Amino acid sequence: MPETYDAIIIGGGHNGLTCAAYLAKGGEKHGKKKLKVLVLERREKVGGAAMSEEIYPGFTYSTCSYVCSLLRPEIFRFLDLPKYGLQVIPYDINSAPNPEGEGIIYYSDHDRTRESLRRHSIRDAEAYDEYAMEISRHCRFIKRTLMMTPPDPTQLNPFVQNRINPWGHREDLDGLLKIGREFGRMGERNMYDMIRFWSMSVADFLDQYFETPRWKGLAAASSIIGTALGPYSPGTAYVLLHHYMGEVDGQIGAWGFARGGMGSVSKAIAAAAEEAGVEIRVNAEVDKIIVKNGKAVGVALKTGEEIFGKSVVSNADPKRTYLKLIEKGDLDAIDPDIHRYATNYKIRGSSGKLNIALDGLPEFAGLPKEAAYGTVDIGGDFDYIERAFDDFKYGSWSKRPFLDCVIPTTVDPTMAPPGKHFMSVFVQYVPYKLAEGPWTQEMKAQYTKDVLDTIELHAPGFKKLVLHVQTRTPWDIENEVGMTEGNIFHGELTLDQLLFNRPFPGMGQFRGPFDNFYMCGSGTHPGGGVMGAPGANAAHEMLKDFKRGVVQ
Amino acid sequence: MTAYIEHLTPFLRKTPFHPRIEALMHANSWMRWTGHYSPANFESVQSEYFTIRNGASVYDVSPLIKYAIRGREAADFVNHLITRDLSKIKPMQAFYTSWCQDDGMLVEEGTIFRLGENDFLLNAAKDQLHWLEQTAYGFDVQIEEASNDLCGLSLQGPESRQVLRAMGINGIDNLKRFGIQELELNGHWLRIDRAGFTGDLGYEIWCKPESALWLWDRMFDAGRDHKIAPIGAQALEISRIEAGFLLVDVDYTSALHALRPSNRMSPYELGIGWTVNLNKPGYFVGKRALKKEKEQGLSRHVLIGIEIEGRKPAPGSFLYADQPGKVELGLTTSATWSSTLKKNIAYARVPQAYAKPGTEMWIEIWYGKEHKIERSMVRCWATNRMFYDPPRKSA
Numbered sequence: 001m002p003e004t005y006d007a008i009i010i011g012g013g014h015n016g017l018t019c020a021a022y023l024a025k026g027g028e029k030h031g032k033k034k035l036k037v038l039v040l041e042r043r044e045k046v047g048g049a050a051m052s053e054e055i056y057p058g059f060t061y062s063t064c065s066y067v068c069s070l071l072r073p074e075i076f077r078f079l080d081l082p083k084y085g086l087q088v089i090p091y092d093i094n095s096a097p098n099p100e101g102e103g104i105i106y107y108s109d110h111d112r113t114r115e116s117l118r119r120h121s122i123r124d125a126e127a128y129d130e131y132a133m134e135i136s137r138h139c140r141f142i143k144r145t146l147m148m149t150p151p152d153p154t155q156l157n158p159f160v161q162n163r164i165n166p167w168g169h170r171e172d173l174d175g176l177l178k179i180g181r182e183f184g185r186m187g188e189r190n191m192y193d194m195i196r197f198w199s200m201s202v203a204d205f206l207d208q209y210f211e212t213p214r215w216k217g218l219a220a221a222s223s224i225i226g227t228a229l230g231p232y233s234p235g236t237a238y239v240l241l242h243h244y245m246g247e248v249d250g251q252i253g254a255w256g257f258a259r260g261g262m263g264s265v266s267k268a269i270a271a272a273a274e275e276a277g278v279e280i281r282v283n284a285e286v287d288k289i290i291v292k293n294g295k296a297v298g299v300a301l302k303t304g305e306e307i308f309g310k311s312v313v314s315n316a317d318p319k320r321t322y323l324k325l326i327e328k329g330d331l332d333a334i335d336p337d338i339h340r341y342a343t344n345y346k347i348r349g350s351s352g353k354l355n356i357a358l359d360g361l362p363e364f365a366g367l368p369k370e371a372a373y374g375t376v377d378i379g380g381d382f383d384y385i386e387r388a389f390d391d392f393k394y395g396s397w398s399k400r401p402f403l404d405c406v407i408p409t410t411v412d413p414t415m416a417p418p419g420k421h422f423m424s425v426f427v428q429y430v431p432y433k434l435a436e437g438p439w440t441q442e443m444k445a446q447y448t449k450d451v452l453d454t455i456e457l458h459a460p461g462f463k464k465l466v467l468h469v470q471t472r473t474p475w476d477i478e479n480e481v482g483m484t485e486g487n488i489f490h491g492e493l494t495l496d497q498l499l500f501n502r503p504f505p506g507m508g509q510f511r512g513p514f515d516n517f518y519m520c521g522s523g524t525h526p527g528g529g530v531m532g533a534p535g536a537n538a539a540h541e542m543l544k545d546f547k548r549g550v551v552q
Numbered sequence: 553m554t555a556y557i558e559h560l561t562p563f564l565r566k567t568p569f570h571p572r573i574e575a576l577m578h579a580n581s582w583m584r585w586t587g588h589y590s591p592a593n594f595e596s597v598q599s600e601y602f603t604i605r606n607g608a609s610v611y612d613v614s615p616l617i618k619y620a621i622r623g624r625e626a627a628d629f630v631n632h633l634i635t636r637d638l639s640k641i642k643p644m645q646a647f648y649t650s651w652c653q654d655d656g657m658l659v660e661e662g663t664i665f666r667l668g669e670n671d672f673l674l675n676a677a678k679d680q681l682h683w684l685e686q687t688a689y690g691f692d693v694q695i696e697e698a699s700n701d702l703c704g705l706s707l708q709g710p711e712s713r714q715v716l717r718a719m720g721i722n723g724i725d726n727l728k729r730f731g732i733q734e735l736e737l738n739g740h741w742l743r744i745d746r747a748g749f750t751g752d753l754g755y756e757i758w759c760k761p762e763s764a765l766w767l768w769d770r771m772f773d774a775g776r777d778h779k780i781a782p783i784g785a786q787a788l789e790i791s792r793i794e795a796g797f798l799l800v801d802v803d804y805t806s807a808l809h810a811l812r813p814s815n816r817m818s819p820y821e822l823g824i825g826w827t828v829n830l831n832k833p834g835y836f837v838g839k840r841a842l843k844k845e846k847e848q849g850l851s852r853h854v855l856i857g858i859e860i861e862g863r864k865p866a867p868g869s870f871l872y873a874d875q876p877g878k879v880e881l882g883l884t885t886s887a888t889w890s891s892t893l894k895k896n897i898a899y900a901r902v903p904q905a906y907a908k909p910g911t912e913m914w915i916e917i918w919y920g921k922e923h924k925i926e927r928s929m930v931r932c933w934a935t936n937r938m939f940y941d942p943p944r945k946s947a
C-alpha cells in the first residue's frame with residue numbers, strides 16, 4: 001500500500017485550508033522535511049461557505065457567510081493573509097428599522113450610541129455601558145480558550161494512557177488549571193455571572209439591563225443567528241457571546257467586510273497553503289474514508305480512485321463525517337456509541353439566505369441614511385422573533401422572518417458596478433425540511449416573496465431596486481456546500497455541544513475514533529463563524545502527534 | 553468606513569453656553585465631555601491657569617451628569633447609598649462623599665447637593681442610573697436623570713466673590729463653604745453653591761438653560777474689572793491636581809466600568825477613607841466590606857501625593873524603593889508641574905508603609921526631548937495629596 005501523503009484533508013472550506021496551511025507551514029518551521037498535505041474539494045473551487053461568486057453579471061455575491069470578525073488574528077499573522085490579498089474593513093453601525101416609528105441604531109462611538117439610545121430610553125442608554133462591560137468580561141475569558149485544545153475534565157490523571165490521551169500527557173490537567181486560574185481572576189461576582197450567562201436565555205439576560213422592547217430585540221439578534229432556538233430558549237445568551245468574541249484590529253466585538261466578499265478569506269488561506277506546499281485538488285468528492293485495523297489509512301473518491309496517507313482529516317461536519325463518510329461497521333468496531341452520538345448530534349438547519357443585486361441604496365424606515373452602511377436587523381421585539389421561531393418549530397419558514405441584512409458594497413468598491421449594490425440577507429428561521437415535505441419550486445418562490453415583502457415593509461421602495469435575487473434554503477446550502485441541513489455552525493452552539501463535548505464526548509480534542517483520523521471543521525472546538533480556529537487547533541494537535549513541535 | 557460619514561448627522565451636544573464659548577475659542581481646542589463640546593483651552597493654558605489662582609475663572613460645568621433623587625424616603629436612600637453620615641448634612645448644603653458597591657469598591661466620589669429634607673441632586677461623571685435604581689430597590693424614592701434641566705458655570709479664583717458681588721448677588725459674603733443659596737436675579741432663577749474643583753475660593757452658579765446666555769453676559773460684565781476669563785479643561789486639570797481632587801478614569805476606575813475586577817479600588821485605597829463613616833447608624837452599601845478592609849488592613853495600596861525632584865511631569869511613572877529600580881512600589885496617576893507651588897507634583901499608588909509624609913522613594917520618568925525619549929531616575933517624597941490649600945478657600 002503506497003503511502004504518499006502525510007495528511008489528506010477532506011473538504012476545502014476555510015478550516016480545511018487553514019489546517020492544511022498550518023500543517024505545511026508548521027512542519028517546515030521546525031526544519032524537518034515538509035509535510036505532504038493534500039486537500040480534496042468536492043466542488044470546482046475551494047472555499048466552502050466562505051465563497052464569492054458572480055451569480056448575476058457584474059455583481060459579486062458572498063453566497064453563504066457574509067461578514068468577518070471571528071477569524072483569529074493569530075491565523076491572520078501566521079499565514080500572512082494580507083500578503084494574499086485579504087483585507088477586512090470594519091464597520092461601525094448596527095440598526096433595526098421600524099415601520100411604525102423611530103428605529104434603533106447604535107454605533108462604535110460611545111457618545112453617539114448613548115445619544116441614539118437616549119431617544120428611546122435614558123435607562124437603556126445608561127445601562128448600555130454596564131452591559132457592554134459584562135460582555136467584554138466574558139469575551140476576555142473565552143478568548144483565551146479559542147486557540148487551545150479544550151481540556152477534558154475526565155482525563156485529569158496524568159498517568160493514564162487511553163484513546164483521548166494517547167501519550168499519557170498531563171495537558172488536560174494543565175489546560176484546566178489554566179482556565180481555572182483565568183476563571184479565578186474574574187472575581188466572585190463575575191464568576192457567578194459567567195456560569196449563569198453560559199446557560200441562560202438571551203431574553204433573560206437582556207431583561208436584566210434594558211426596557212425598550214425593540215432595542216432588546218436588536219441586541220438579541222446575535223444570539224439567534226444560525227441557531228434553531230428562539231430568544232426565550234436557554235443557552236442563547238452564549239450564542240450572543242460567540243458573535244461578540246471576534247475582533248478586527250484588536251477591537252473586540254467589531255465586524256467587518258472582507259474586500260471582494262467572503263471568498264477572499266478562503267482564497268487568501270488557499271494561496272498561503274499552496275505557497276507552503278499544500279496540494280489542492282478540486283472536483284474530487286470523497287466517498288468513503290478507508291479504515292484498516294482501526295486506523296484511517298486513506299480515502300476513496302466517488303470516481304473509485306483511492307488515495308492513501310499517514311493521516312486523514314475531515315473538514316466536513318460531524319454528522320456527514322460519521323454517518324456518510326465512514327462505514328458504520330468501522331465505527332461499531334471501535335465503539336457503538338459513536339454512531340448514536342452522530343445520529344443525535346444537533347445540527348438543525350434554521351437559516352436561509354437571499355442574495356440580492358440592487359439598483360441603488362435602499363433607505364430603511366425610521367432610520368437615518370447611514371444605517372445602510374452597517375448591519376440592518378429587520379425584526380422587532382422578542383415576541384416578533386419568537387413568533388418567527390414558532391413558524392419554524394412547526395415546519396415552515398417564518399412568515400415574518402428575522403433578517404440580518406448587510407450591504408458590503410457601501411464600503412467595498414469591488415463587488416458591484418458603481419452606484420449599484422449587493423445586499424446579503426440572512427433569513428432566520430428557515431427549516432431544512434418543511435412539514436409538508438421537501439422544498440418545492442413553489443414553496444421556494446413563496447418563501448422568497450415573504451422575505452422580500454418583509455424587507456419592503458421595513459424599507460419602502462426596496463422592491464423597485466431589486467435587479468436579481470438568489471434564494472437559498474438550508475437544503476440548497478447543504479447540497480451546494482455539503483454542510484448537513486445547511487447549519488452554519490456545523491452543529492448547534494449549545495453548552496451540551498461545546499468545548500470538550502464538541503462534537504461528541506471523548507472526541508473533543510480533534511482526534512476521531514480511529515488512529516490517524518482527525519476532525520478540523522466547525523463541528524470541533526471552538527465552533528463556527530469563519531474563525532479558522534478549529535483548523536488551526538486541529539493542526540496543532542496533529543503536529544504534536546507527528547512530533548513536529550508546536551506552532552502558535 | 554468613510555463613505556457613510558456624509559450621511560451622519562452631527563451628534564455632539566452643545567451646552568446652552570456654547571455660543572459664547574465658541575466665539576472665544578481661538579485655539580480650536582475642543583474635547584468631549586459626556587457627549588458635549590467642551591473647551592480644552594481657549595488660547596494659552598498658562599494664562600488660563602493663572603486666572604484660576606489670580607483672578608476669576610469661568611468653566612462650563614453643564615455636561616456633568618445629574619441625577620435628581622426625590623421621594624418620601626430619599627434621605628434614607630441617600631444615607632444608604634453614601635459612605636458619609638447624612639445626618640450631619642443640613643438642607644441647602646453640598647457635601648463631598650464616596651459611594652461604593654457592596655464589596656466596598658468605589659462607584660464614584662463627588663458632590664451631592666441636599667436641597668431639601670428629601671430632595672437631592674447627585675452630580676456624576678459616569679452613567680449610573682441603572683445601578684442607582686437597583687440600589688434604590690425597596691425605597692420609596694424617584695431617581696431621575698436631570699442632566700438637561702440645569703446648566704452651570706464654575707466661577708473659581710480669589711476674585712470670584714468680587715464678581716458675584718458686582719453681579720448684585722446679595723448675601724454672597726455669608727455663603728459658607730459647601731453652602732447653597734437660591735435666588736432670583738432680574739427674573740432669572742439661580743442656584744449658587746460654594747464648591748469647585750480647583751481648591752480655591754470658588755462658586756458654582758446654576759441656572760435654567762434659557763437663562764444661560766444672560767448669566768454668561770452678566771457675569772462677564774460684572775467681572776470685567778476683576779480679571780475674569782474663561783478657561784478650558786487643561787488649566788483646570790493643573791489646579792485640580794494641586795488641590796488633590798480625584799478624577800475618575802485617571803486616578804481610579806469606577807467599579808461599574810472596570811473590566812477587570814482587580815482594577816476597582818476602595819475609598820481607603822484612594823486616600824479618601826475620611827469619607828467613610830463606619831459608625832453611622834444602620835447599614836450602607838459596602839459597609840461590611842469596608843469595615844473588614846479597615847480592621848484587617850486589607851488595602852492593597854494607598855493613593856498619596858508625591859513631590860518629585862526636577863521638573864519633568866511624571867504621569868504613569870513607576871516608583872521604586874531603591875535607585876537601581878529593583879524593588880517596585882507602584883505607579884503615578886495624575887501629575888503636573890505646579891506653577892504656583894513651583895513644585896513637581898503627582899499622585900502615586902504605593903504600599904501603606906511608604907505613605908508616611910517625607911518617605912523617600914525613587915521614580916523613573918520617561919520624557920520626550922527633541923524627538924528622543926530620555927529616562928531619568930530621581931528622588932521623590934511622600935506628602936499630603938492636598939498640595940495647595942489657601943486659607944481663602946474656606947474663609
